[in-house]
Amino acid sequence: DAKTTQPPSMDCAEGRAANLPCNHSTISGNEYVYWYRQIHSQGPQYIIHGLKNNETNEMASLIITEDRKSSTLILPHATLRDTAVYYCIAASSNTGKLIFGQGTTLQVKP
Amino acid sequence: GAVVSQHPSWVICKSGTSVKIECRSLDFQATTMFWYRQFPKQSLMLMATSNEGSKATYEQGVEKDKFLINHASLTLSTLTVTSAHPEDSSFYICSANRGGNQPQHFGDGTRLSIL
Numbered sequence: 001d002a003k004t005t006q007p008p009s010m011d012c013a014e015g016r017a018a019n020l021p022c023n024h025s026t027i028s029g030n031e032y033v034y035w036y037r038q039i040h041s042q043g044p045q046y047i048i049h050g051l052k053n054n055e056t057n058e059m060a061s062l063i064i065t066e067d068r069k070s071s072t073l074i075l076p077h078a079t080l081r082d083t084a085v086y087y088c089i090a091a092s093s094n095t096g097k098l099i100f101g102q103g104t105t106l107q108v109k110p
Numbered sequence: 111g112a113v114v115s116q117h118p119s120w121v122i123c124k125s126g127t128s129v130k131i132e133c134r135s136l137d138f139q140a141t142t143m144f145w146y147r148q149f150p151k152q153s154l155m156l157m158a159t160s161n162e163g164s165k166a167t168y169e170q171g172v173e174k175d176k177f178l179i180n181h182a183s184l185t186l187s188t189l190t191v192t193s194a195h196p197e198d199s200s201f202y203i204c205s206a207n208r209g210g211n212q213p214q215h216f217g218d219g220t221r222l223s224i225l
Binding site: 032034036038041042043044045046049051087093096097098099100101102103 | 116144154159205207214218219221
Protein backbone atom coordinates (compact mmCIF):
# COMPACT_ATOMS: atom_id res chain seq x y z
CA ASP A 1 0.00 0.00 0.00
CA ALA A 2 1.18 3.52 -0.76
CA LYS A 3 2.58 5.62 2.07
CA THR A 4 0.75 8.80 2.97
CA THR A 5 2.10 11.97 4.53
CA GLN A 6 0.01 14.32 6.66
CA PRO A 7 0.86 17.32 8.82
CA PRO A 8 0.98 16.24 12.47
CA SER A 9 -1.41 18.92 13.70
CA MET A 10 -3.76 21.68 12.59
CA ASP A 11 -6.03 24.20 14.23
CA CYS A 12 -9.34 25.44 12.93
CA ALA A 13 -11.83 27.99 14.21
CA GLU A 14 -15.29 26.72 15.00
CA GLY A 15 -17.68 27.33 12.12
CA ARG A 16 -14.93 27.66 9.56
CA ALA A 17 -13.94 25.10 6.96
CA ALA A 18 -11.19 22.69 7.93
CA ASN A 19 -8.97 21.63 5.04
CA LEU A 20 -6.78 18.65 5.81
CA PRO A 21 -4.10 17.80 3.24
CA CYS A 22 -2.64 14.40 2.44
CA ASN A 23 0.21 13.47 0.17
CA HIS A 24 0.19 10.05 -1.49
CA SER A 25 2.63 10.49 -4.36
CA THR A 26 3.28 6.75 -4.76
CA ILE A 27 -0.36 5.72 -4.96
CA SER A 28 -1.05 3.03 -7.54
CA GLY A 29 -3.92 2.91 -9.98
CA ASN A 30 -6.06 0.49 -8.01
CA GLU A 31 -5.66 2.18 -4.63
CA TYR A 32 -8.42 4.26 -3.12
CA VAL A 33 -7.94 7.17 -0.76
CA TYR A 34 -9.78 6.58 2.52
CA TRP A 35 -10.28 9.06 5.34
CA TYR A 36 -11.05 8.04 8.89
CA ARG A 37 -11.04 9.94 12.15
CA GLN A 38 -10.54 8.80 15.69
CA ILE A 39 -11.90 10.59 18.69
CA HIS A 40 -10.12 9.79 21.93
CA SER A 41 -10.64 6.25 23.21
CA GLN A 42 -12.96 5.24 20.38
CA GLY A 43 -12.58 3.16 17.26
CA PRO A 44 -11.91 4.97 13.97
CA GLN A 45 -14.93 6.42 12.21
CA TYR A 46 -15.22 6.24 8.44
CA ILE A 47 -15.57 9.63 6.76
CA ILE A 48 -15.23 9.31 3.01
CA HIS A 49 -13.27 7.60 0.25
CA GLY A 50 -12.58 8.04 -3.44
CA LEU A 51 -10.57 6.76 -6.37
CA LYS A 52 -10.06 9.73 -8.67
CA ASN A 53 -13.22 11.80 -8.72
CA ASN A 54 -14.10 14.31 -6.04
CA GLU A 55 -16.58 12.96 -3.54
CA THR A 56 -19.03 14.55 -1.13
CA ASN A 57 -21.22 13.12 1.58
CA GLU A 58 -23.02 14.41 4.64
CA MET A 59 -19.81 14.61 6.62
CA ALA A 60 -17.19 15.96 4.28
CA SER A 61 -15.84 16.51 0.79
CA LEU A 62 -12.81 14.83 -0.70
CA ILE A 63 -10.83 16.60 -3.37
CA ILE A 64 -8.30 14.43 -5.24
CA THR A 65 -5.80 16.06 -7.58
CA GLU A 66 -5.85 15.02 -11.20
CA ASP A 67 -2.54 13.17 -10.88
CA ARG A 68 -3.88 11.50 -7.71
CA LYS A 69 -0.70 12.31 -5.81
CA SER A 70 -2.48 14.30 -3.14
CA SER A 71 -5.90 14.95 -1.71
CA THR A 72 -7.69 17.28 0.68
CA LEU A 73 -10.43 16.46 3.13
CA ILE A 74 -12.80 19.36 3.69
CA LEU A 75 -15.05 19.67 6.73
CA PRO A 76 -17.24 22.57 5.59
CA HIS A 77 -18.28 23.94 8.98
CA ALA A 78 -16.08 22.56 11.74
CA THR A 79 -17.56 22.11 15.20
CA LEU A 80 -15.88 21.35 18.50
CA ARG A 81 -16.97 17.73 18.09
CA ASP A 82 -14.78 17.47 14.99
CA THR A 83 -11.67 17.63 17.17
CA ALA A 84 -9.98 14.29 16.47
CA VAL A 85 -7.07 12.56 14.77
CA TYR A 86 -7.70 12.32 11.03
CA TYR A 87 -6.12 9.51 9.05
CA CYS A 88 -5.60 9.47 5.31
CA ILE A 89 -4.95 5.97 3.94
CA ALA A 90 -4.22 4.75 0.44
CA ALA A 91 -5.32 1.15 0.09
CA SER A 92 -6.29 -1.41 -2.47
CA SER A 93 -9.75 -2.92 -2.26
CA ASN A 94 -8.18 -6.28 -3.14
CA THR A 95 -6.45 -6.82 0.17
CA GLY A 96 -8.70 -4.64 2.28
CA LYS A 97 -5.80 -3.93 4.63
CA LEU A 98 -5.60 -0.42 6.04
CA ILE A 99 -2.19 0.73 7.20
CA PHE A 100 -2.50 3.71 9.52
CA GLY A 101 0.09 6.47 9.65
CA GLN A 102 0.33 9.06 12.39
CA GLY A 103 -2.52 11.18 11.04
CA THR A 104 -3.32 14.84 11.65
CA THR A 105 -4.58 15.99 15.02
CA LEU A 106 -7.22 18.59 14.28
CA GLN A 107 -8.07 20.95 17.10
CA VAL A 108 -11.24 22.96 16.56
CA LYS A 109 -11.21 26.05 18.74
CA PRO A 110 -14.16 28.21 19.82
CA GLY B 111 -25.89 3.19 14.15
CA ALA B 112 -22.98 0.89 14.83
CA VAL B 113 -22.37 -1.74 12.18
CA VAL B 114 -19.54 -3.47 14.03
CA SER B 115 -19.90 -4.44 17.66
CA GLN B 116 -16.98 -5.27 19.90
CA HIS B 117 -17.21 -6.90 23.32
CA PRO B 118 -16.16 -6.34 26.01
CA SER B 119 -15.39 -2.65 25.89
CA TRP B 120 -12.89 -2.95 28.72
CA VAL B 121 -11.40 -5.73 30.79
CA ILE B 122 -9.02 -5.95 33.69
CA CYS B 123 -7.46 -9.27 34.57
CA LYS B 124 -4.52 -10.84 36.30
CA SER B 125 -1.26 -11.70 34.61
CA GLY B 126 -1.26 -15.20 33.16
CA THR B 127 -4.94 -15.38 32.29
CA SER B 128 -6.35 -15.56 28.78
CA VAL B 129 -8.79 -12.97 27.49
CA LYS B 130 -11.22 -13.34 24.62
CA ILE B 131 -12.51 -10.34 22.62
CA GLU B 132 -15.44 -10.66 20.23
CA CYS B 133 -16.05 -8.70 17.06
CA ARG B 134 -19.40 -8.92 15.31
CA SER B 135 -20.65 -7.42 12.07
CA LEU B 136 -24.24 -6.48 12.81
CA ASP B 137 -26.00 -6.07 9.49
CA PHE B 138 -23.71 -7.62 6.92
CA GLN B 139 -21.63 -10.70 6.37
CA ALA B 140 -17.90 -10.19 6.59
CA THR B 141 -15.62 -12.76 5.06
CA THR B 142 -12.71 -10.68 6.26
CA MET B 143 -12.16 -8.92 9.54
CA PHE B 144 -9.08 -7.18 10.86
CA TRP B 145 -7.53 -6.81 14.31
CA TYR B 146 -5.52 -3.78 15.38
CA ARG B 147 -3.68 -2.76 18.51
CA GLN B 148 -3.08 0.77 19.67
CA PHE B 149 -0.75 1.91 22.44
CA PRO B 150 -1.21 5.32 24.11
CA LYS B 151 -0.39 8.28 21.89
CA GLN B 152 0.37 5.97 18.96
CA SER B 153 -1.42 5.06 15.77
CA LEU B 154 -3.26 1.82 15.08
CA MET B 155 -1.08 -1.14 14.23
CA LEU B 156 -2.54 -3.93 12.12
CA MET B 157 -2.06 -7.26 13.86
CA ALA B 158 -3.80 -9.76 11.63
CA THR B 159 -6.37 -10.43 8.97
CA SER B 160 -9.11 -12.79 10.04
CA ASN B 161 -10.52 -14.94 7.24
CA GLU B 162 -13.80 -16.81 7.63
CA GLY B 163 -13.24 -20.53 7.46
CA SER B 164 -9.48 -20.39 7.21
CA LYS B 165 -6.42 -19.45 9.21
CA ALA B 166 -5.71 -15.86 10.06
CA THR B 167 -2.87 -14.02 8.38
CA TYR B 168 -0.58 -12.32 10.88
CA GLU B 169 1.54 -9.25 10.30
CA GLN B 170 5.27 -9.49 10.77
CA GLY B 171 6.29 -9.50 14.41
CA VAL B 172 2.88 -10.56 15.77
CA GLU B 173 2.99 -13.85 17.65
CA LYS B 174 0.29 -16.14 16.32
CA ASP B 175 0.45 -18.39 19.37
CA LYS B 176 -0.02 -15.39 21.62
CA PHE B 177 -2.91 -13.84 19.75
CA LEU B 178 -5.31 -16.57 18.64
CA ILE B 179 -7.86 -15.55 16.05
CA ASN B 180 -10.95 -17.54 15.16
CA HIS B 181 -13.41 -16.52 12.45
CA ALA B 182 -15.97 -19.28 12.70
CA SER B 183 -18.89 -17.49 11.07
CA LEU B 184 -19.48 -14.66 8.63
CA THR B 185 -20.46 -12.30 11.43
CA LEU B 186 -18.08 -13.20 14.25
CA SER B 187 -14.33 -13.09 14.78
CA THR B 188 -12.65 -13.57 18.13
CA LEU B 189 -9.23 -12.57 19.37
CA THR B 190 -7.85 -14.45 22.36
CA VAL B 191 -4.84 -13.02 24.14
CA THR B 192 -3.28 -16.08 25.74
CA SER B 193 -1.33 -15.97 28.98
CA ALA B 194 -1.61 -12.20 29.04
CA HIS B 195 1.10 -10.12 30.68
CA PRO B 196 1.25 -6.41 31.55
CA GLU B 197 3.00 -5.60 28.26
CA ASP B 198 -0.11 -6.89 26.44
CA SER B 199 -2.13 -4.07 27.97
CA SER B 200 -3.41 -2.02 25.07
CA PHE B 201 -6.45 -0.87 23.11
CA TYR B 202 -7.58 -3.62 20.74
CA ILE B 203 -9.81 -2.69 17.80
CA CYS B 204 -11.47 -4.81 15.14
CA SER B 205 -12.89 -3.89 11.79
CA ALA B 206 -15.03 -5.61 9.20
CA ASN B 207 -15.16 -5.27 5.45
CA ARG B 208 -18.35 -5.45 3.43
CA GLY B 209 -16.28 -6.36 0.40
CA GLY B 210 -15.46 -4.66 -2.89
CA ASN B 211 -14.34 -1.08 -2.48
CA GLN B 212 -16.68 -0.48 0.42
CA PRO B 213 -15.04 1.03 3.50
CA GLN B 214 -14.16 -0.91 6.59
CA HIS B 215 -16.15 -0.22 9.69
CA PHE B 216 -14.55 -0.34 13.09
CA GLY B 217 -15.70 -1.46 16.48
CA ASP B 218 -15.42 0.80 19.49
CA GLY B 219 -12.38 -1.06 20.79
CA THR B 220 -11.54 -3.06 23.88
CA ARG B 221 -9.29 -1.59 26.51
CA LEU B 222 -7.30 -4.42 28.05
CA SER B 223 -5.42 -3.92 31.30
CA ILE B 224 -3.29 -6.73 32.70
CA LEU B 225 -2.30 -6.38 36.33
